[in-house]
Amino acid sequence: MIDFKQELKNYTPIDLDKLLKTNPNMPDNLKNSILLYNKALDNFRTKSEDIAIIELKKAISLNPDSCESINLLGVLYAGTGDYTKAREIFEKVISKDRNNLKALEYIKALDPNYNQSGNVKGNQKDKKESKKVACANEKNTGELSYATTNYISNIKQLLKKDPAKYILGFAAGVLVAFLLSFGFKSEEAVVHTSSSIDNTSQAENKEDFEQKYNKLNEEYKVLLGQLDNLKNSTQNYSNLTKLLEIDKLVLEQNYVAAADMLAALNAAELKGIEKAKYDSLRGQAMEKAAKEIFTQGRELYKKKQFKEALEKFDKVVLYVGEWKNSNATTYYRGVCYLELNNRDKALEAFKEVISKYPSSSFARYSQSRMNEMNS
Known part of the structure; x- marks a missing residue:
């Protein structure tokens, strides 16, 4: 081997x-x-x-x-x-x-x-059988079923070029094709039924209509299954493209832009290799991005630009949640809220610092701020 x-x-x-x-x-x-x-x-x-x-x-x-x-x-x-x-x-x-x-x-x-030749023969046989089935379907369901088949084929070609762009068009087309097919068969059944006087003939027409309706309903379910598969493929393709873009940003040390893209991704949709890559990129980018944004927030805080500083500190929490400067981040958020006259949010932040980091200097600063608020 x-x-x-x-x-x-x-x-x-x-x-x-x-x-x-x-x-x-x-x-x-x-x-x-x-x-x-x-x-x-x-x-x-x-x-x-x-x-x-x-x-x-x-x-x-x-x-x-x-x-x-x-x-x-x-x-x-x-x-x-x-x-x-x-x-x-x-x-x-x-x-x-x-x-x-x-x-x-x-x-x-x-x-x-x-055996390549055996496989080729098998493929040719499959193609012949598929052709027979296609002909039978065309005979039974008429021009609308044939148009629906062509529509699916065309949509698959379009999806190769831009899957996200055409997915809604495909969904609409599936529903329209089904409803038109159903209407076509309904009209055909009504014409045959109204032209038949004999009760036995009417029963046969009704049975024939029900069989055709059931067949169309099954085709519709198959189309919905294909639509779900296409949606999943489109989402996987989109996630893969984004991960590659994030990887490039990390290599360029553009950690904030990488962190923004990672935060926007839905990690629950990722599996296997994509999930492993996502976790790896988070480990490489998130804390470095948090440190960079935290520094920017501190500078704005010193300039008393509290609204802009608060946006930076909130972003730090979005990136990492808990990290080495969480006590400082939470305290500064509390002060920003206080300066922006949101006393409830400020009090909530100061209490969080005291509760989570009781031995830190920021816990003492928080207690002092709360005493000032109470007095």
Whole structure:
């Protein structure tokens, strides 16, 4: 069997500068795809396989036809022991390029009994069966069902370009298609029923209508399931893009901008690699951002710009909640509230300092402030 970890070392970065000399008008998506490909190789070499996988997924989303990137993703999965995902990836390459020797070599290493020609025949058979089903559906449900199928196909193509933009359009289209189909069948049933005098014929028409309605209802449920999957895919894509942007901000030491983006993310939606990356970025950015904003708040406080200072101290709490300067942060928030004539909030902050940090100097300052308020 191939040593996939060793195989990863055979992949070398792409010389983007050289490519740009021969192709200066290269589209941005291809340039960014190459940059992410090279970055994934760097992360693999620094033992950050999870980050490398994220970056490769992004690279492939920008350039879906890059078999080299897809192959590398498969090798990464195989190198981490996830052979099931690796095989799926290599099969995707073969579906794009049947003569891709690398993908064939890799998949045969995972499955010595793999038979490409057998798989192709199976695929052709599946396509023939799908075609028969499609023809039967078209015959039974008419032009509207055919239009609905085409609509879904078109929406999937649009989602590849900008998934967030078209998701609402897809939802509306699904509902319209269902309602039109239902109306079409209802009208057809009414015409047949009104033209039939015989009671037996009417019963048959009613039964036929109910069967067609049930079939349309099932199709509608399938479409709703597809819509949910597309929503999830869109959200995952959006979260992945944001995490990569945050990673770049952290590398540039722009901790406040990174912390703002992290605070805006819904951590409950993140799972697996994305959740691990999110936690890692929080550890790198949040306290450094809190320290920076706290310093800005202190400067505004000294200038007696209490409203602006309070906004900074509130931001510190949003970033870290509890940290080494929490007693000072809470005390300064209390003073700002007091200066802004919000006595209730000020009293609440001073009591919190005394309760949580009773031995600190800020607890004594808080008690002194409360005595002044009472007198």
